[in-house]
Amino acid sequence: MDTKPTLAAVDDAAPLTQDELRELYSLMAAVRHLDTSAVAWQRQGIIPGYAPELGQEAAQVGSGYAVDKARDFVFPTYREMGVARAMGVDMVGYMSTHKATWHGGLYKPLESRFAPIQAVVAGSVLHAVGWAHGQTLAGLPAGHLGVALTYFGDGASSQGDVHEAMNFAAVMKAPVVFFIQNNGWAISVPTERQVAGGSVATRAAGYGIPAVQVDGNDVVAVFEATRNAFAHARSGKGPVVIEAMTYRRGPHSTADDPGRYRTLDDERIDAGEDPLERFRKRLLADGVADEAFIAAAHEAATAEEEAIRAGIEALGPRPGSEMFDLVFQETTPALESQAAAWREESEHV
Amino acid sequence: MSETITATRETTAAGEAPVQQLSMQQALNRALDEILAANPRTVVFGEDCGRLGGVFRITDGLQAKHGEGRVFDTPLAESGILGMSVGLAMAGFHPIPEVQFDGFAYPAINQIVCQIARMNYRSRGTLPMPITLRVPSFGGIRAPEHHGESLEALFAHVPGLKVVSPSDPHDAYHLLTYAASRPDPVIFMEPKSRYWQKGPVTFASETPDAGTAYAGAAPWAGLTGARVVREGRHVTLVAWGAMVARCLQVAELAAEDGIDVEVLDLRWLKPIDAPALVASVGKTRRAVVVHEAPLTSGLGAEVAQLITQGCFDTLKAPVERVTGFDVPYPSGDLEDEYLPNIDRILFGIQRVLEYRRG
Numbered sequence A: 001m002d003t004k005p006t007l008a009a010v011d012d013a014a015p016l017t018q019d020e021l022r023e024l025y026s027l028m029a030a031v032r033h034l035d036t037s038a039v040a041w042q043r044q045g046i047i048p049g050y051a052p053e054l055g056q057e058a059a060q061v062g063s064g065y066a067v068d069k070a071r072d073f074v075f076p077t078y079r080e081m082g083v084a085r086a087m088g089v090d091m092v093g094y095m096s097t098h099k100a101t102w103h104g105g106l107y108k109p110l111e112s113r114f115a116p117i118q119a120v121v122a123g124s125v126l127h128a129v130g131w132a133h134g135q136t137l138a139g140l141p142a143g144h145l146g147v148a149l150t151y152f153g154d155g156a157s158s159q160g161d162v163h164e165a166m167n168f169a170a171v172m173k174a175p176v177v178f179f180i181q182n183n184g185w186a187i188s189v190p191t192e193r194q195v196a197g198g199s200v201a202t203r204a205a206g207y208g209i210p211a212v213q214v215d216g217n218d219v220v221a222v223f224e225a226t227r228n229a230f231a232h233a234r235s236g237k238g239p240v241v242i243e244a245m246t247y248r249r250g251p252h253s254t255a256d257d258p259g260r261y262r263t264l265d266d267e268r269i270d271a272g273e274d275p276l277e278r279f280r281k282r283l284l285a286d287g288v289a290d291e292a293f294i295a296a297a298h299e300a301a302t303a304e305e306e307a308i309r310a311g312i313e314a315l316g317p318r319p320g321s322e323m324f325d326l327v328f329q330e331t332t333p334a335l336e337s338q339a340a341a342w343r344e345e346s347e348h349v
Numbered sequence B: 001m002s003e004t005i006t007a008t009r010e011t012t013a014a015g016e017a018p019v020q021q022l023s024m025q026q027a028l029n030r031a032l033d034e035i036l037a038a039n040p041r042t043v044v045f046g047e048d049c050g051r052l053g054g055v056f057r058i059t060d061g062l063q064a065k066h067g068e069g070r071v072f073d074t075p076l077a078e079s080g081i082l083g084m085s086v087g088l089a090m091a092g093f094h095p096i097p098e099v100q101f102d103g104f105a106y107p108a109i110n111q112i113v114c115q116i117a118r119m120n121y122r123s124r125g126t127l128p129m130p131i132t133l134r135v136p137s138f139g140g141i142r143a144p145e146h147h148g149e150s151l152e153a154l155f156a157h158v159p160g161l162k163v164v165s166p167s168d169p170h171d172a173y174h175l176l177t178y179a180a181s182r183p184d185p186v187i188f189m190e191p192k193s194r195y196w197q198k199g200p201v202t203f204a205s206e207t208p209d210a211g212t213a214y215a216g217a218a219p220w221a222g223l224t225g226a227r228v229v230r231e232g233r234h235v236t237l238v239a240w241g242a243m244v245a246r247c248l249q250v251a252e253l254a255a256e257d258g259i260d261v262e263v264l265d266l267r268w269l270k271p272i273d274a275p276a277l278v279a280s281v282g283k284t285r286r287a288v289v290v291h292e293a294p295l296t297s298g299l300g301a302e303v304a305q306l307i308t309q310g311c312f313d314t315l316k317a318p319v320e321r322v323t324g325f326d327v328p329y330p331s332g333d334l335e336d337e338y339l340p341n342i343d344r345i346l347f348g349i350q351r352v353l354e355y356r357r358g
Helices: A018-044 A057-064 A081-086 A091-095 A123-137 A160-172 A201-207 A219-234 A264-271 A275-285 A291-314 A321-325 A333-345 B002-016 B024-038 B062-066 B078-090 B102-116 B152-156 B169-180 B210-215 B243-256 B274-284 B299-311 B332-338 B342-354
Strands: A073-075 A148-153 A176-182 A211-215 A240-245 B019-023 B042-046 B071-073 B094-098 B132-137 B162-164 B186-191 B198-202 B227-230 B235-239 B261-265 B268-270 B287-294 B320-324
Touching: A018 A057, A018 A081, A018 A091, A018 A219, A018 A275, A018 A291, A057 A081, A057 A176, A057 A219, A057 A240, A057 A275, A073 A123, A081 A091, A091 A291, A123 A148, A123 A160, A123 A176, A123 B078, A123 B102, A160 A176, A160 A201, A160 B078, A176 A219, A201 A211, A201 A240, A211 A219, A219 A240, A219 A275, A275 A291, A321 A333, B019 B024, B019 B169, B024 B042, B024 B062, B024 B169, B024 B186, B042 B078, B062 B071, B078 B094, B078 B102, B102 B132, B132 B169, B152 B162, B152 B268, B152 B287, B152 B299, B162 B169, B169 B186, B169 B198, B227 B243, B227 B274, B235 B243, B235 B274, B235 B342, B243 B261, B243 B287, B243 B342, B261 B274, B274 B287, B274 B299, B287 B299, B287 B342, B299 B320, B320 B342
Parallel strands: A073 A148, A148 A176, A176 A240, A211 A240, B042 B071, B042 B094, B094 B132, B132 B186, B162 B186, B235 B261, B235 B287, B287 B320
Antiparallel strands: B019 B198, B162 B268, B227 B261
């Protein structure tokens, strides 16, 4: 008996235009510059910490580029800077979470269609299912459903919430795209000691969810897989799992020391070709872009990074009163009295 | 605040609004029915909440009346139920999930504490969580393990959550209606041992249709604080949930010995109505806090501190606590040994009455 669920052949969209291919490159370049700069900012003391996504630009930009901001919603964890940039999220607001300005960042999640950054891996995967089921409950006809795109990694796939989310989504036929970036490492633990069976995508069959494993370092392949998945979910056929195979080329975070668990030789062998360099060669070989375009893209990326850095450096701390004011929509007497005491005793009156 | 509700009840007893005898189960069921009718964004869901109507029948008949989209069964996974609630709230819905029994809230703690309680804060107020989580709570029904837990201190300790527990059908109806109308997450702890006791429920109007039951402030004016259930002069018993009824029994017995006991139903376990505590104990000058939860770091400690802070100069004795013990909730055979019973509460009253400054 063949029980392998398959994606509905609903994606009849045209291939990416040359303009779109060039835009993807520009986005990846912007993400690369911002990502590597953010590590430098941390070393320079501009921000206290950062979780780089070096090497995951194709997976993040390719998938984020498929989002329809008029109706879809994205549920990130803490390493989705490339998705945020591809979706046009305010990047000073995004990076402010790494400046330790505000957990969740200062960007506007509803307008950005990008949920607040949160650090419990797999925590937001269930939120995506609830949001997606809400689209069904709202009574939108098939073909017009908003789709929830939720990101998580090979490490998070070990969490029970991922199982609950996939099962709920399949039972409810919720329009969710589960996007796994399998980057080989969950801090220090490699995929083979994290994911039984070696693949998250293969688990999907147990839920009756169609799944694709895609080369996560090929931005066009990622985009097309995501667009297909969106078309499937949007048409009311239920969730899809995408496992983008990629590699975390940097440390887990700026506090991490990969030398304790992998060698530079390991990295060179396992990382494969840099996705940005790979896409550059392809665009040049296909005649989609020339060296002048590539140079201009990097120049623009540098200028953008500098503007974001200036914005981050200009960010002062939030007023302490926000600690109290933003806990509830309707505050409590106890909280008001604590705020009053804080104001008085801190001489902020 | 406690005085307001007393006044409201007197007014309604004078005939301005109808009174019906309902069990708490019926009162909660009716409240949910009206909430669903009034607010199209409300969704009620959980394990067995749909076709079965819930293991306690609190959602009985609601799916048939309001449809499978509004009232539905979920797979058997509490983290999933609460995590899903977050996403529904982000999509603009007002979820009223049920966790089937108190002890099954533990598998959902991550979603409750790390997500529901923080999303408003994390999103800087742009993604409120108008979630009312119904939890059949406390002990007293000879149930299996994990079916008799008292989680109020745990939830009350979490910034971003509000916690309430009704003690009778009237409060159950109105507090649930109120909680479900608010923009913040509320843990609604239903005393399962009181589900089947009937009591008078005063309604806002003769035909409590959607608009009147849901829209105005009037029906729940006074529901945001504690309530003096019985007035007395000598000592205040502070309780919530099922312990309120027990304290009323104790008060009747104590009255036979000439001890005039005031019973204060705290109702809101967060935020706690500190002015009501101070008003009551300021008058009686003695207080005993009664709860089912274990003693150490229980909510009784918080209540005792609020009383001490507000009534230190007039207190005649240290605030006493009569509570469960620091043991796992026991099997049914030992339940009566564990729960504060009439004798233990009377001993507590005796201790504060006989206390002499050394």
